[in-house]
Amino acid sequence: MLSDPALADLSALFGARFSTARAVLDHHAQSESLVSAPPPWAVVFPETTQEVSALAALSDRHGFPLIGWGAGTSLEGHALAPQGGVTVDFTRMDRVLAVHPEDMVAVVQPGLTRIALNDALRATGLFFPVDPGANASLGGMASTRASGTATVRYGTMRDNVLGLEVVLAGGEVIRTGTMARKSAAGYDLTGLIVGSEGTLGLITELTLRLHGQPEAVSSAACAFPSVSAAVDCVIATIQMGLPMARIELLDEATVAAVNAFSHLALPPAPQLLLEFHGSPASVAEQAERFGELAAGFGAQGFQWAEKQEDRNRLWAARHQAYRxxxxxxxxxxxxxxxxxxxxxxxxxxxxxxxxxxxxxxxxxxxxxxxxxxxxxxxxxxxxxxxxxxxxxxxxxxxxxxxxxxxxxxxxxxxxxGFGKTGLMPAEHGAGWQAMGRIKQALDPKGLMNPGKMVP
Known part of the structure; x- marks a missing residue:
């Protein structure tokens, strides 16, 4: 638990934005999956990088762990506190700091959600494409190297984060990357931090790659006689280079659940949910080519969703499939x-x-x-x-x-998180121990999100 001097220092730094109230602690112990842990010892709500830096210095001085919290949508316990500590809730650091339309770049704080960013970008003709389904925070998405439904065309967070501001253990603030689209200057520290799950530092600012809003968008659901037929169609589609924006599979049990929950009327069969982006002519051509291909795998026709409200309803149903x-x-x-x-x-x-x-x-x-x-x-x-x-x-x-x-x-x-740490040696072998040595070098006291990901 926190010592009296630590409690006093945290209260002095954050005032009313420091809490040990049971309801607040319990909220930050919630998980959307079977992974669980006790509540943290306290929660703080920083508003500036300087406050996060001062907090990390207090962590180093008093020896308490720090656990980052965005929107709380992670599934492997990343934002829980299995070893206790102070949860750093970034929901008050939620601003768009700058948009550079000519460079197709946005600079944002970590608590900003992906939907809020795209709402702010509407008038620019640009959008941020990484879509994990949940309205996750961008700092959390970077920390977990998130992806989602549009990855097949636009890539993951790894491909769309150009630079970061990060508070390291002890309070040092570093910047990684630039607004340039590439660099050969030293180690790729941005790539190291993206996906590190808060075990190396706390992200306080992100520089993100934006993309042009497509001129035309068309979505559809397509039924298949079996999951294997749908998957064979996907493989053929990818191998022939057809530029799908989204191509999602729902098996028959998922279709039944989605129909009941979201009031859809998809046929009771495995489905591919599709989306095409581009000019009106290219979208029409892509849809036609896919239709010809799908017919060869027994596709049972398309339900098109060309109006934006119909597309939104289809993809909202897909995103709500877990629930x-x-x-x-x-x-x-x-x-x-x-x-x-x-x-x-x-x-x-x-x-x-x-x-x-x-x-x-x-x-x-x-x-x-x-x-x-x-x-x-x-x-x-x-x-x-x-x-x-x-x-x-x-x-x-x-x-x-x-x-x-x-x-x-x-x-x-x-x-x-800590839900899958036991599987890491099988995938990485000695590489997992190398990750542990990187963690030790940057966080020698093991205070940054301890018990997660690394040995």
């Missing part, structure tokens, strides 16, 4: 899997995963960003049922091992 699946088993929580494999191995990975789940006593609908080989099984577990939780965790472990066997990774976008 829709949970609602299909009232009182359930879930182990959320997140493997990613080479596109050539996607059909095998999905087929083996589906068979493994079918042989278990648990429901586990499958969905995913199949355009980049990333898919999720939502393994639903009755709250408090230790036996079901054990079955789900064993299924998730086998999924991860399968992904590695097929040349993939244990997580495509959700990250490690």
């Amino acid at each position: 829709a699946i949970l609602a299909s088993r009232p009182g359930a929580t879930a182990v959320v899997t997140d493997v990613c494999v080479p596109i050539s191995a996607l059909a095998q990975a999905l087929a083996e995963t589906a068979a493994d789940i079918a042989a278990s006593p648990l429901p586990g609908p499958i969905l995913g960003h199949v355009g980049d080989g990333n898919f999720h099984a939502i393994l639903m577990v009755k709250r408090g049922d230790a036996a079901e939780a054990a079955v789900a965790k064993d299924l998730a472990r086998r999924m991860a091992e399968r992904a590695l066997r097929l040349g993939g990774t244990i997580t495509g976008e959700h990250g490690i």
Whole structure:
């Protein structure tokens, strides 16, 4: 717990923005998945980089851990406090600091959410494309190297963060990267911090790559006779170089859940949800080419969503699929899997995963960003049922091992937190220990989000 001198220093620094109230602590112990931890010892709400720097100096002096908090939407316990400490809630650092339309760059604070950024960009003709579904904070998205539905065209946070301002352990403030699109000047510290899950420092500013809003957008849902037929169509689409903006898979169980939860009327069959970006002529051509390709895999027709309100409804339903699946088993929580494999191995990975789940006593609908080989099984577990939780965790472990066997990774976008640390040696071998040495060099006292990701 915090010492009396630490409590006094934190109260002096943050005043009313320092809290040990039970309701505040409990809010910062919430998780959207089965991963759980006790509440932190205290929560602070900084408003400036200088305050975060002073906080890190206090952490170093008094020896308490710091855990960053954005919107609280992570799934592997990244923002929880399994070893106690002070949660740093960035929701008050939520401003757009600058937009440079000619350079297609925005500079923002970490608590700003992706939807708020795109709302601010509407008049510029630009947008930020990384879309993990949840209205996550941009600092949190960078910390977990998030991606989402548009990754197949626009890339992940790794591809769209140009630079950062970071407070290191002890309070030192560094800047990484520039507004330039490339650099060969030394180690890629931006790439190191993106995806480090707050274990190396706290992000206080981001310089982001923006993209032009497409002139024309068209979305559709397309039913297939089987998951394997839909996946074979995806593989053929990617291999022929058709520039999809989004291509998402929903298996039949997910379709049923989404229809019930979001009041859609998708046919009761596996679906691909699609989106095409470009000029009106290129969008029409892409849709026509995909239609010809899909017909060869038994596609059962398209439900087009060309009006913006129809597109918004379709993609809102996709983004709410996790909640829709949970609602299909009232009182359930879930182990959320997140493997990613080479596109050539996607059909095998999905087929083996589906068979493994079918042989278990648990429901586990499958969905995913199949355009980049990333898919999720939502393994639903009755709250408090230790036996079901054990079955789900064993299924998730086998999924991860399968992904590695097929040349993939244990997580495509959700990250490690403390939910998946036990799987890291199998993916990285001695490289995991090297990550630990980097952590030791930058955070020798182990105060930055301890117990997460690294040895």
